[in-house]
Amino acid sequence: MNKHTEIGQMYEDLKQYFNDNLGLLKKDSLLKNSQFSLEFAHETENFYKFCMLPELADKVIVGIGGAFSAGKSSFLNGILGRKILSVEIDPTTSIPTYLIHGEHQKIKAVLKNAQQQDLSLEQFKSLTHHAEQELYELTENIDLILLNQPEQRWPHLAFLDTPGYSNHEDIEQGLCDAHIAKVQLNDAQCLIWLISADQGVISQSDIEFLKTIRSDIPKLVVISRADKKSPDDLSEIKRLTQYTLAQDQIDVIDVLALSARQPGNFDRHRLDKYLVQWSSKYQESRILENFNQYFDAMKKHLQTMEKQIEVDQFQRKLFEKIHQLAVYADIDIETQWQKYLADQAKIEQERQEKLAAYQTELEREALKIEQEKALQQARYEHEREMLRTQDLAAKAEQIKQQTQKPQRRSLEQILEDAQDNISRPSAGIYVIDDIYSIRKKTEKAIKAYAYEGDGEYGKYNDDPLVLVDTTTLFKNAENGLYLTYSELYCKDMLSKRFFIRLNDIQSIRFDKSDSKLSINGKEVLYVPQENLKVPMVNLVTALKTYIEQ
Secondary structure: OOHHHHHHHHHHHHHHHHHHOHHHHHHHOOOOHHHHHHHHHHHHHHHHHHHHOHHHOOOEEEEEEEOOOOOHHHHHHHHHOOOOOOOOOOOOOOOOEEEEEOOOOEEEEEEOOOOEEEEOHHHHHHHOOOOOHHHHHHHHOEEEEEEEEOOOOOOOEEEEEOOOOOOOHHHHHOOHHHHHHHHHHHOOOEEEEEEEHHHOOOOHHHHHHHOOOOOOOOEEEEEEOHHHOOHHHHHHHHHHHHHHHHHOOOOOOEEEEOOOOOOOOOOHHHHHHHHHHHHOOOOOOOHHHHHHHHHHHHHOOOOOHHHHHHHHHHHHHHHHHHHHHHHHOOOOOHHHHHHHHHHHHHHHHHHHHHHHHHHHHHHHHHHHHHHHHHHHHHHHHHHHHHHHHHHHHHHHHHHHHHHHOOOOOOHHHHHHHHHHHHOOOOOOEEOHHHHHHHHHHHHHHHHHHHOOOOOOOOOOOOOOOEEEOOOEOOEOHHHOEEEOOOEEEEEOOOOOEEEEEHHHOOOEEEEOOOOEEEEOOEEEEEOOOHHHHHHHHHHHHHHHHHHHO
């Protein structure tokens, strides 16, 4: 089994592990899981290509990006000093192309089945511009093209000519070449973004695309087709472009103007200066850093620490497989791997510290609860003992009172004993025996009597015992007296309402000479009828008997 085949099997194992565990992410993440799956597919495919192409392993990848027809291929042709790449690329058939230095021109296609195939210059140009029928099948099976060219003067750089885009929404939906370009540019170490001078200034769709590119990637903006504008126009275009980028908080190191027709003019010397700087800075593949961003965004939406730990375990196993593939393919991601391990160790230590603190707090709370339970039990036992003592004392007092004096009689009993004396006159006096036969009329009289005014004393829920008025039961009741089991209502001659509970009465008397009823020393009722004096005396006598017993 050759090395390419072994790398292919390790790559398939990596994809299979991801797909087998994708349900874990779909279950609890609020992210678009289909989007994450798509990001993973593109990231791993891009990494896989580097594993299959050792020529790119030690190169600084300079991504060439821009909208469709922004002049990317013309820009690269201008750098080479000769027309190698087709400048009229069909967006539906464009193929990502890496341009590196080589002693001799050599064009190699990496196929989707991991095989490699050498191409002639004529085949290469046909593939990237309306492939003929006989090359159509080959075009469909090519993942990328590696172009070795002597005119590429920077041995440590690999220029990546990415597909253009025509709609930024496609990027988020993962459609067509736009999403592929986004993933490839995020894996680059540096970025050159092409804007046609015909636009006049950077477009909003360019701005939105650049926001999807990692902020730590150095970005150089190049105004292409500079020969079509005057120097003043170019200066204004560059100024407006820099201003617009700054407004959208997109950092760029410079904005240059170039022309493929005049490759040595305009800002070419400044471009060469940046390329020399980039060529001296080697950076390893960003695959683990890119995946870390995806996982960090996902973990923000997980609700529990248990779910975070599950995703962390999935991420750890995934990164182990990526690291093993990188080591076998001689791709250097060791710095990222060690940083990831250190970060995970720190996170795990923090979790253990939180867990220990949480356990200590649980034990403290458990002890507090036990102490509170013991205190409550002691209070309960004390209160029960107090109640038992109070109950015994109350029973003892009750027995003592029962032995010392006769048992207290109820008001109803006293009134029943005195009802003959109270009800002897025929006008306006009824006792309990008569109440039920005239209940409705009595209630009507009580309502007229007790609910007059603000209704504060309007209570007639007790069964009435006695109702006395100055003429009859059903007329002129406002000057009468109404007695229940627990309360007494009446009005004096000035129609002021009187209300008192029986257990609040300290003294009660009826002055026969003046026909006045007084309670607690206050006159509350005047009874002018001569024939009511005797019954009223008997009623007061019964009340006094009840109150004073």
